[in-house]
Amino acid sequence: MRPLLEERSNDQPSVQAEIAVSACLEALKNANKSVDDVDAVICACANLQRAYPAVAIEIQDLLGIQGYSYDMNVACSSSTFGIQNAVSDIRSGLAESILVVSPEICSGHLNFKDRDGHFIFGDVCPALLLEKEETSDVEGYKIISTKLKTFFFK
Template identity: 40%
Template sequence: MSSAIRGVIAGTGGYLPARSVSNDELAVEKNLDTTDAWIVERTGIRRRHFAAEGETASSMGAAACRAALAQAGASAADVDAVIVATATPDSAFPSTAARIQGALGVTRGFAFDLSAACTGFIYALSVADAMIRIGQARGVLVVGAEVYSRILDWSDRGTCVLFGDGAGAVFLRAEPGSARGLLSTHLHSDGRHGDILQVDGGAGSTGGTGVVRMAGREVFKHAVTKLASAVDEALAANGLGHDDVAWLVPHQANIRIIEAMGRKLHLGLDRVVVTVDRHANTSAASIPLALAEATRDGRIKPGELVLMEAIGGGLTWGAALARF
Protein backbone atom coordinates (compact mmCIF):
# COMPACT_ATOMS: atom_id res chain seq x y z
CA MET A 1 0.00 0.00 0.00
CA SER A 2 1.23 3.49 -0.87
CA SER A 3 2.47 5.67 1.97
CA ALA A 4 1.10 8.80 0.26
CA ILE A 5 -1.13 11.01 2.39
CA ARG A 6 -4.72 11.21 1.25
CA GLY A 7 -7.66 13.33 2.41
CA VAL A 8 -10.35 10.98 3.73
CA ILE A 9 -13.95 12.13 4.15
CA ALA A 10 -14.23 11.25 7.83
CA GLY A 11 -17.54 13.00 8.52
CA THR A 12 -20.41 14.69 6.70
CA GLY A 13 -23.01 17.15 7.89
CA GLY A 14 -25.90 19.16 6.54
CA TYR A 15 -28.25 21.91 7.60
CA LEU A 16 -31.55 22.95 6.03
CA PRO A 17 -33.66 25.86 7.28
CA ALA A 18 -36.88 24.84 9.02
CA ARG A 19 -39.13 26.46 6.44
CA SER A 20 -39.92 24.16 3.51
CA VAL A 21 -41.95 25.71 0.69
CA SER A 22 -43.88 23.73 -1.94
CA ASN A 23 -44.24 24.85 -5.55
CA ASP A 24 -47.89 25.75 -5.03
CA GLU A 25 -47.09 27.75 -1.88
CA LEU A 26 -44.32 29.60 -3.72
CA ALA A 27 -46.57 30.47 -6.67
CA VAL A 28 -49.21 31.94 -4.35
CA GLU A 29 -46.78 33.73 -2.04
CA LYS A 30 -44.80 35.38 -4.86
CA ASN A 31 -47.74 35.78 -7.28
CA LEU A 32 -45.96 33.72 -9.92
CA ASP A 33 -47.49 32.67 -13.23
CA THR A 34 -46.57 29.02 -12.76
CA THR A 35 -47.85 25.72 -11.41
CA ASP A 36 -46.52 22.74 -9.51
CA ALA A 37 -46.88 20.59 -12.66
CA TRP A 38 -44.89 23.08 -14.78
CA ILE A 39 -42.00 23.24 -12.29
CA VAL A 40 -41.87 19.47 -11.66
CA GLU A 41 -41.95 18.60 -15.37
CA ARG A 42 -39.06 20.91 -16.25
CA THR A 43 -36.88 20.61 -13.17
CA GLY A 44 -37.97 17.78 -10.87
CA ILE A 45 -38.27 20.28 -8.00
CA ARG A 46 -41.23 19.94 -5.62
CA ARG A 47 -40.04 21.87 -2.55
CA ARG A 48 -37.17 24.02 -1.31
CA HIS A 49 -36.03 25.45 2.03
CA PHE A 50 -35.75 29.19 2.71
CA ALA A 51 -33.59 30.74 5.43
CA ALA A 52 -35.31 32.54 8.25
CA GLU A 53 -34.53 36.12 9.17
CA GLY A 54 -31.14 36.11 10.84
CA GLU A 55 -30.00 32.85 9.22
CA THR A 56 -26.91 33.31 7.08
CA ALA A 57 -24.38 31.28 5.13
CA SER A 58 -22.13 31.29 8.18
CA SER A 59 -24.77 30.25 10.70
CA MET A 60 -25.98 27.42 8.48
CA GLY A 61 -22.43 26.45 7.57
CA ALA A 62 -21.40 26.28 11.22
CA ALA A 63 -24.33 23.95 11.96
CA ALA A 64 -23.31 21.66 9.09
CA CYS A 65 -19.70 21.69 10.34
CA ARG A 66 -20.73 20.69 13.85
CA ALA A 67 -22.57 17.69 12.43
CA ALA A 68 -19.59 16.70 10.25
CA LEU A 69 -17.17 16.93 13.18
CA ALA A 70 -19.48 14.90 15.40
CA GLN A 71 -19.76 12.13 12.81
CA ALA A 72 -15.97 12.11 12.43
CA GLY A 73 -15.43 11.97 16.20
CA ALA A 74 -13.44 15.20 15.90
CA SER A 75 -13.44 18.56 17.66
CA ALA A 76 -12.42 22.15 16.99
CA ALA A 77 -8.90 21.23 18.11
CA ASP A 78 -8.59 18.90 15.08
CA VAL A 79 -9.37 21.62 12.54
CA ASP A 80 -6.44 23.24 10.74
CA ALA A 81 -8.45 25.00 8.06
CA VAL A 82 -11.98 26.01 7.07
CA ILE A 83 -12.69 26.44 3.36
CA VAL A 84 -16.11 27.72 2.36
CA ALA A 85 -17.59 27.70 -1.13
CA THR A 86 -20.35 30.30 -1.38
CA ALA A 87 -21.85 32.83 -3.76
CA THR A 88 -23.87 34.40 -0.95
CA PRO A 89 -21.35 35.36 1.76
CA ASP A 90 -22.43 37.15 4.91
CA SER A 91 -20.27 40.13 3.96
CA ALA A 92 -17.42 41.14 1.69
CA PHE A 93 -15.16 40.62 4.68
CA PRO A 94 -14.50 39.02 7.02
CA SER A 95 -14.95 35.86 5.04
CA THR A 96 -17.82 33.50 5.78
CA ALA A 97 -15.14 30.90 6.55
CA ALA A 98 -13.61 33.14 9.23
CA ARG A 99 -17.05 33.65 10.76
CA ILE A 100 -17.59 29.89 10.84
CA GLN A 101 -14.12 29.39 12.32
CA GLY A 102 -15.03 31.79 15.11
CA ALA A 103 -18.44 30.20 15.70
CA LEU A 104 -16.84 26.76 16.06
CA GLY A 105 -14.16 27.95 18.45
CA VAL A 106 -11.31 27.03 16.11
CA THR A 107 -8.37 29.10 17.33
CA ARG A 108 -5.58 27.99 15.01
CA GLY A 109 -4.97 27.46 11.33
CA PHE A 110 -6.67 29.54 8.66
CA ALA A 111 -9.98 30.12 6.91
CA PHE A 112 -11.01 31.53 3.54
CA ASP A 113 -13.87 31.64 1.03
CA LEU A 114 -13.78 30.37 -2.52
CA SER A 115 -16.02 31.51 -5.38
CA ALA A 116 -16.91 29.05 -8.15
CA ALA A 117 -20.73 29.19 -8.01
CA CYS A 118 -22.40 25.77 -8.13
CA THR A 119 -19.06 24.03 -8.72
CA GLY A 120 -17.65 25.63 -5.57
CA PHE A 121 -17.71 22.53 -3.38
CA ILE A 122 -15.69 20.51 -5.92
CA TYR A 123 -13.16 23.35 -6.16
CA ALA A 124 -12.93 23.64 -2.36
CA LEU A 125 -12.54 19.88 -2.00
CA SER A 126 -9.65 19.98 -4.48
CA VAL A 127 -7.87 22.77 -2.61
CA ALA A 128 -8.33 21.03 0.74
CA ASP A 129 -7.05 17.72 -0.59
CA ALA A 130 -3.98 19.39 -2.10
CA MET A 131 -3.18 21.05 1.24
CA ILE A 132 -3.46 17.71 3.00
CA ARG A 133 -1.26 15.96 0.43
CA ILE A 134 1.57 18.50 0.87
CA GLY A 135 1.28 18.47 4.66
CA GLN A 136 -0.06 22.01 5.09
CA ALA A 137 -3.10 20.74 6.99
CA ARG A 138 -4.23 17.50 8.59
CA GLY A 139 -7.88 18.28 9.26
CA VAL A 140 -9.95 20.52 6.95
CA LEU A 141 -13.61 21.48 7.04
CA VAL A 142 -14.90 21.91 3.48
CA VAL A 143 -18.23 23.72 3.38
CA GLY A 144 -20.84 24.75 0.83
CA ALA A 145 -23.32 27.29 2.21
CA GLU A 146 -25.88 29.38 0.31
CA VAL A 147 -28.84 31.73 0.86
CA TYR A 148 -29.96 32.14 -2.76
CA SER A 149 -33.41 33.27 -1.65
CA ARG A 150 -31.83 36.70 -1.12
CA ILE A 151 -30.48 37.07 -4.68
CA LEU A 152 -33.50 35.97 -6.72
CA ASP A 153 -35.73 38.03 -9.00
CA TRP A 154 -39.21 36.98 -7.87
CA SER A 155 -40.73 38.20 -11.15
CA ASP A 156 -38.62 35.75 -13.19
CA ARG A 157 -40.20 32.31 -12.94
CA GLY A 158 -37.36 30.84 -15.04
CA THR A 159 -34.92 31.30 -12.14
CA CYS A 160 -36.75 32.00 -8.89
CA VAL A 161 -38.39 28.55 -8.71
CA LEU A 162 -35.05 26.76 -9.08
CA PHE A 163 -33.13 27.64 -5.93
CA GLY A 164 -33.17 26.98 -2.20
CA ASP A 165 -31.05 27.63 0.87
CA GLY A 166 -28.90 25.32 2.98
CA ALA A 167 -25.41 24.21 3.91
CA GLY A 168 -23.37 21.03 3.78
CA ALA A 169 -19.90 20.17 5.06
CA VAL A 170 -17.34 17.40 5.14
CA PHE A 171 -14.39 16.94 7.47
CA LEU A 172 -11.31 15.82 5.54
CA ARG A 173 -8.73 14.01 7.63
CA ALA A 174 -5.19 13.14 6.56
CA GLU A 175 -4.60 9.39 6.47
CA PRO A 176 -1.18 8.15 5.25
CA GLY A 177 -1.28 5.01 3.13
CA SER A 178 -5.05 4.74 3.10
CA ALA A 179 -6.95 3.14 0.25
CA ARG A 180 -9.84 5.43 1.19
CA GLY A 181 -10.16 9.11 0.48
CA LEU A 182 -10.08 11.45 -2.48
CA LEU A 183 -8.49 9.75 -5.48
CA SER A 184 -8.47 12.81 -7.73
CA THR A 185 -10.25 16.06 -8.58
CA HIS A 186 -10.61 17.67 -12.00
CA LEU A 187 -11.39 21.38 -12.38
CA HIS A 188 -12.32 23.46 -15.41
CA SER A 189 -13.64 26.89 -16.33
CA ASP A 190 -14.37 28.91 -19.46
CA GLY A 191 -14.96 32.60 -18.86
CA ARG A 192 -16.24 33.15 -22.40
CA HIS A 193 -19.60 31.78 -21.24
CA GLY A 194 -19.86 33.75 -18.01
CA ASP A 195 -22.90 35.77 -19.06
CA ILE A 196 -25.23 32.78 -19.51
CA LEU A 197 -25.34 32.19 -15.75
CA GLN A 198 -24.49 35.13 -13.51
CA VAL A 199 -25.49 37.50 -10.74
CA ASP A 200 -25.92 40.90 -12.39
CA GLY A 201 -24.31 43.02 -9.69
CA GLY A 202 -21.69 43.22 -6.99
CA ALA A 203 -19.89 45.56 -4.62
CA GLY A 204 -17.16 46.32 -7.15
CA SER A 205 -19.47 46.93 -10.13
CA THR A 206 -22.95 48.15 -9.25
CA GLY A 207 -22.45 48.70 -5.54
CA GLY A 208 -25.34 46.32 -4.88
CA THR A 209 -25.90 42.59 -4.70
CA GLY A 210 -27.70 41.90 -7.97
CA VAL A 211 -29.90 38.92 -8.81
CA VAL A 212 -29.47 35.61 -10.62
CA ARG A 213 -29.78 35.71 -14.42
CA MET A 214 -29.69 32.56 -16.53
CA ALA A 215 -30.05 31.52 -20.16
CA GLY A 216 -31.49 28.12 -19.31
CA ARG A 217 -31.21 26.39 -22.69
CA GLU A 218 -27.59 27.47 -23.12
CA VAL A 219 -26.67 26.26 -19.64
CA PHE A 220 -28.33 22.89 -20.24
CA LYS A 221 -26.47 22.44 -23.52
CA HIS A 222 -23.11 23.06 -21.87
CA ALA A 223 -23.96 21.03 -18.76
CA VAL A 224 -24.47 17.66 -20.43
CA THR A 225 -21.36 17.76 -22.60
CA LYS A 226 -18.99 19.31 -20.08
CA LEU A 227 -20.05 17.10 -17.17
CA ALA A 228 -19.72 13.97 -19.31
CA SER A 229 -16.20 15.03 -20.26
CA ALA A 230 -15.21 15.67 -16.64
CA VAL A 231 -16.60 12.30 -15.56
CA ASP A 232 -14.63 10.47 -18.24
CA GLU A 233 -11.52 12.42 -17.29
CA ALA A 234 -11.83 11.43 -13.63
CA LEU A 235 -12.33 7.75 -14.39
CA ALA A 236 -9.51 7.62 -16.95
CA ALA A 237 -7.08 9.31 -14.55
CA ASN A 238 -7.60 6.47 -12.08
CA GLY A 239 -7.76 3.59 -14.54
CA LEU A 240 -11.42 2.98 -13.67
CA GLY A 241 -14.56 2.33 -15.65
CA HIS A 242 -18.24 3.11 -15.27
CA ASP A 243 -18.84 -0.25 -13.59
CA ASP A 244 -16.51 0.69 -10.74
CA VAL A 245 -18.71 3.59 -9.61
CA ALA A 246 -21.08 2.66 -6.79
CA TRP A 247 -22.74 6.05 -6.42
CA LEU A 248 -23.11 9.25 -8.40
CA VAL A 249 -23.59 12.33 -6.23
CA PRO A 250 -24.26 15.14 -8.70
CA HIS A 251 -24.90 18.82 -8.28
CA GLN A 252 -28.66 19.08 -7.81
CA ALA A 253 -29.63 21.57 -10.50
CA ASN A 254 -32.17 19.80 -12.68
CA ILE A 255 -33.51 16.23 -12.76
CA ARG A 256 -33.02 16.02 -16.52
CA ILE A 257 -29.30 16.71 -16.22
CA ILE A 258 -29.03 14.28 -13.31
CA GLU A 259 -30.78 11.53 -15.29
CA ALA A 260 -28.56 12.19 -18.32
CA MET A 261 -25.42 11.75 -16.22
CA GLY A 262 -26.81 8.56 -14.69
CA ARG A 263 -27.34 7.14 -18.17
CA LYS A 264 -23.81 8.17 -19.12
CA LEU A 265 -22.46 6.05 -16.25
CA HIS A 266 -24.97 3.24 -16.85
CA LEU A 267 -26.35 3.87 -13.36
CA GLY A 268 -30.04 3.67 -12.60
CA LEU A 269 -31.55 6.37 -10.40
CA ASP A 270 -31.33 3.89 -7.52
CA ARG A 271 -27.53 4.45 -7.62
CA VAL A 272 -27.78 8.25 -7.96
CA VAL A 273 -28.28 10.43 -4.89
CA VAL A 274 -31.15 12.77 -5.73
CA THR A 275 -32.27 15.59 -3.44
CA VAL A 276 -33.32 18.20 -6.02
CA ASP A 277 -36.99 17.31 -5.51
CA ARG A 278 -36.87 18.39 -1.85
CA HIS A 279 -33.93 20.85 -1.71
CA ALA A 280 -34.05 22.47 -5.17
CA ASN A 281 -30.71 23.89 -6.34
CA THR A 282 -28.67 24.93 -3.29
CA SER A 283 -25.64 25.75 -5.47
CA ALA A 284 -22.34 24.99 -3.67
CA ALA A 285 -24.26 23.31 -0.83
CA SER A 286 -26.02 20.73 -2.99
CA ILE A 287 -23.31 18.05 -3.18
CA PRO A 288 -22.31 18.09 0.52
CA LEU A 289 -26.00 18.11 1.53
CA ALA A 290 -26.59 15.06 -0.68
CA LEU A 291 -23.47 13.36 0.70
CA ALA A 292 -24.63 13.97 4.26
CA GLU A 293 -28.04 12.46 3.55
CA ALA A 294 -26.65 9.37 1.76
CA THR A 295 -23.97 8.59 4.35
CA ARG A 296 -26.27 9.05 7.31
CA ASP A 297 -29.05 6.85 5.92
CA GLY A 298 -26.54 4.12 5.08
CA ARG A 299 -26.77 4.21 1.30
CA ILE A 300 -23.08 5.01 0.82
CA LYS A 301 -21.06 2.29 2.52
CA PRO A 302 -17.36 2.05 3.47
CA GLY A 303 -15.17 1.07 0.54
CA GLU A 304 -17.59 2.26 -2.13
CA LEU A 305 -16.44 4.54 -4.95
CA VAL A 306 -18.38 7.81 -5.17
CA LEU A 307 -18.29 10.17 -8.13
CA MET A 308 -19.21 13.83 -7.63
CA GLU A 309 -19.71 16.36 -10.43
CA ALA A 310 -21.00 19.90 -10.86
CA ILE A 311 -21.33 22.80 -13.27
CA GLY A 312 -21.97 26.44 -12.40
CA GLY A 313 -21.54 30.07 -13.34
CA GLY A 314 -18.20 31.06 -14.77
CA LEU A 315 -18.69 28.75 -16.50
CA THR A 316 -17.05 26.38 -14.04
CA TRP A 317 -17.30 22.60 -13.92
CA GLY A 318 -15.49 19.67 -12.40
CA ALA A 319 -15.55 16.18 -10.93
CA ALA A 320 -14.12 14.38 -7.93
CA LEU A 321 -13.67 10.68 -7.15
CA ALA A 322 -13.57 9.44 -3.58
CA ARG A 323 -13.52 6.04 -1.92
CA PHE A 324 -15.48 6.01 1.33
Protein backbone atom coordinates in the same frame (compact mmCIF):
# COMPACT_ATOMS: atom_id res chain seq x y z
CA MET B 1 -43.92 31.16 -0.06
CA ARG B 2 -40.61 32.81 0.71
CA PRO B 3 -38.34 32.85 3.74
CA LEU B 4 -38.23 35.69 6.22
CA LEU B 5 -34.62 36.74 6.73
CA GLU B 6 -34.63 39.38 9.41
CA GLU B 7 -31.86 41.96 9.50
CA ARG B 8 -29.17 41.28 12.10
CA SER B 9 -26.89 43.64 13.96
CA ASN B 10 -23.14 43.44 13.41
CA ASP B 11 -22.61 41.78 16.79
CA GLN B 12 -24.79 38.80 15.81
CA PRO B 13 -23.56 35.91 13.66
CA SER B 14 -24.38 36.26 9.97
CA VAL B 15 -27.03 33.95 8.51
CA GLN B 16 -24.36 32.20 6.46
CA ALA B 17 -22.12 31.61 9.47
CA GLU B 18 -25.03 30.36 11.56
CA ILE B 19 -26.09 27.67 9.09
CA ALA B 20 -22.45 26.82 8.38
CA VAL B 21 -21.68 26.22 12.06
CA SER B 22 -24.66 23.88 12.32
CA ALA B 23 -23.56 21.94 9.21
CA CYS B 24 -19.92 21.79 10.38
CA LEU B 25 -20.90 20.43 13.79
CA GLU B 26 -22.97 17.73 12.11
CA ALA B 27 -20.05 16.84 9.80
CA LEU B 28 -17.71 16.61 12.80
CA LYS B 29 -20.18 14.41 14.67
CA ASN B 30 -20.45 12.07 11.67
CA ALA B 31 -16.64 11.92 11.45
CA ASN B 32 -16.24 11.24 15.19
CA LYS B 33 -14.08 14.38 15.50
CA SER B 34 -14.11 17.61 17.49
CA VAL B 35 -13.20 21.17 16.57
CA ASP B 36 -9.79 20.53 18.16
CA ASP B 37 -9.06 18.10 15.31
CA VAL B 38 -9.61 20.74 12.59
CA ASP B 39 -6.78 22.81 11.14
CA ALA B 40 -8.69 24.98 8.66
CA VAL B 41 -12.07 26.09 7.33
CA ILE B 42 -12.77 26.77 3.67
CA CYS B 43 -16.08 28.52 3.00
CA ALA B 44 -16.73 27.73 -0.66
CA CYS B 45 -19.94 29.10 -2.14
CA ALA B 46 -21.32 31.14 -5.02
CA ASN B 47 -23.22 33.70 -2.94
CA LEU B 48 -21.15 35.21 -0.16
CA GLN B 49 -23.00 37.47 2.22
CA ARG B 50 -20.18 40.02 2.17
CA ALA B 51 -16.75 40.54 0.69
CA TYR B 52 -14.98 41.07 4.03
CA PRO B 53 -14.33 40.04 6.66
CA ALA B 54 -14.31 36.53 5.26
CA VAL B 55 -17.33 34.45 6.29
CA ALA B 56 -14.90 31.54 6.82
CA ILE B 57 -13.11 33.52 9.54
CA GLU B 58 -16.44 34.14 11.27
CA ILE B 59 -17.23 30.40 11.08
CA GLN B 60 -13.75 29.58 12.40
CA ASP B 61 -14.25 31.97 15.32
CA LEU B 62 -17.74 30.67 16.19
CA LEU B 63 -16.45 27.09 16.20
CA GLY B 64 -13.29 27.98 18.14
CA ILE B 65 -10.97 26.47 15.53
CA GLN B 66 -7.30 27.43 15.53
CA GLY B 67 -5.39 27.58 12.24
CA TYR B 68 -6.54 29.34 9.10
CA SER B 69 -9.65 29.95 7.04
CA TYR B 70 -10.70 31.69 3.86
CA ASP B 71 -13.61 32.22 1.48
CA MET B 72 -13.62 30.83 -2.04
CA ASN B 73 -16.01 31.92 -4.79
CA VAL B 74 -15.87 30.14 -8.13
CA ALA B 75 -19.62 30.37 -8.81
CA CYS B 76 -21.27 26.96 -9.13
CA SER B 77 -17.88 25.22 -8.93
CA SER B 78 -16.96 26.69 -5.54
CA SER B 79 -17.40 23.46 -3.59
CA THR B 80 -15.34 21.52 -6.12
CA PHE B 81 -12.52 24.06 -5.88
CA GLY B 82 -12.80 24.10 -2.07
CA ILE B 83 -12.41 20.32 -1.95
CA GLN B 84 -9.43 20.52 -4.33
CA ASN B 85 -7.72 23.15 -2.19
CA ALA B 86 -8.34 21.11 0.96
CA VAL B 87 -6.88 18.00 -0.69
CA SER B 88 -3.82 19.99 -1.83
CA ASP B 89 -3.30 21.48 1.64
CA ILE B 90 -3.54 18.05 3.29
CA ARG B 91 -1.27 16.35 0.74
CA SER B 92 1.32 19.13 1.09
CA GLY B 93 1.35 18.79 4.88
CA LEU B 94 -0.05 22.28 5.49
CA ALA B 95 -3.02 20.77 7.37
CA GLU B 96 -4.17 17.42 8.74
CA SER B 97 -7.92 17.99 8.47
CA ILE B 98 -10.03 20.71 6.86
CA LEU B 99 -13.71 21.57 6.98
CA VAL B 100 -15.14 22.57 3.60
CA VAL B 101 -18.53 24.22 4.02
CA SER B 102 -20.86 25.76 1.43
CA PRO B 103 -23.55 27.94 3.00
CA GLU B 104 -25.57 28.97 -0.03
CA ILE B 105 -28.25 31.59 0.64
CA CYS B 106 -30.04 32.20 -2.65
CA SER B 107 -33.52 33.14 -1.43
CA GLY B 108 -32.57 36.78 -0.84
CA HIS B 109 -32.21 37.55 -4.53
CA LEU B 110 -34.82 35.25 -6.06
CA ASN B 111 -37.93 36.47 -7.82
CA PHE B 112 -40.57 34.24 -6.26
CA LYS B 113 -43.12 35.40 -8.85
CA ASP B 114 -41.02 33.73 -11.56
CA ARG B 115 -42.77 30.36 -11.58
CA ASP B 116 -40.31 28.96 -14.14
CA GLY B 117 -37.13 29.27 -12.15
CA HIS B 118 -37.49 30.25 -8.49
CA PHE B 119 -37.75 26.63 -7.36
CA ILE B 120 -34.34 25.67 -8.80
CA PHE B 121 -32.36 27.63 -6.20
CA GLY B 122 -32.69 27.57 -2.44
CA ASP B 123 -30.88 27.87 0.85
CA VAL B 124 -28.66 24.92 1.75
CA CYS B 125 -25.41 24.19 3.55
CA PRO B 126 -23.40 21.01 3.01
CA ALA B 127 -20.22 20.54 5.04
CA LEU B 128 -17.57 17.86 4.97
CA LEU B 129 -14.40 17.09 6.85
CA LEU B 130 -11.42 16.07 4.74
CA GLU B 131 -8.52 14.30 6.41
CA LYS B 132 -5.83 11.74 5.77
CA GLU B 133 -7.16 8.20 5.56
CA GLU B 134 -4.91 7.02 8.39
CA THR B 135 -6.38 9.57 10.84
CA SER B 136 -10.01 8.78 10.05
CA ASP B 137 -12.07 7.12 12.78
CA VAL B 138 -14.97 6.20 10.49
CA GLU B 139 -15.36 4.75 7.04
CA GLY B 140 -15.81 7.44 4.43
CA TYR B 141 -15.09 8.31 0.85
CA LYS B 142 -11.60 8.30 -0.61
CA ILE B 143 -10.47 10.98 -3.04
CA ILE B 144 -8.52 9.14 -5.71
CA SER B 145 -7.58 12.07 -7.92
CA THR B 146 -8.63 15.60 -8.75
CA LYS B 147 -8.60 17.87 -11.77
CA LEU B 148 -9.84 21.41 -12.21
CA LYS B 149 -10.62 23.30 -15.39
CA THR B 150 -12.32 26.60 -16.10
CA PHE B 151 -13.14 28.46 -19.27
CA PHE B 152 -14.91 31.68 -20.15
CA PHE B 153 -18.05 31.08 -22.17
CA LYS B 154 -18.79 33.80 -24.74
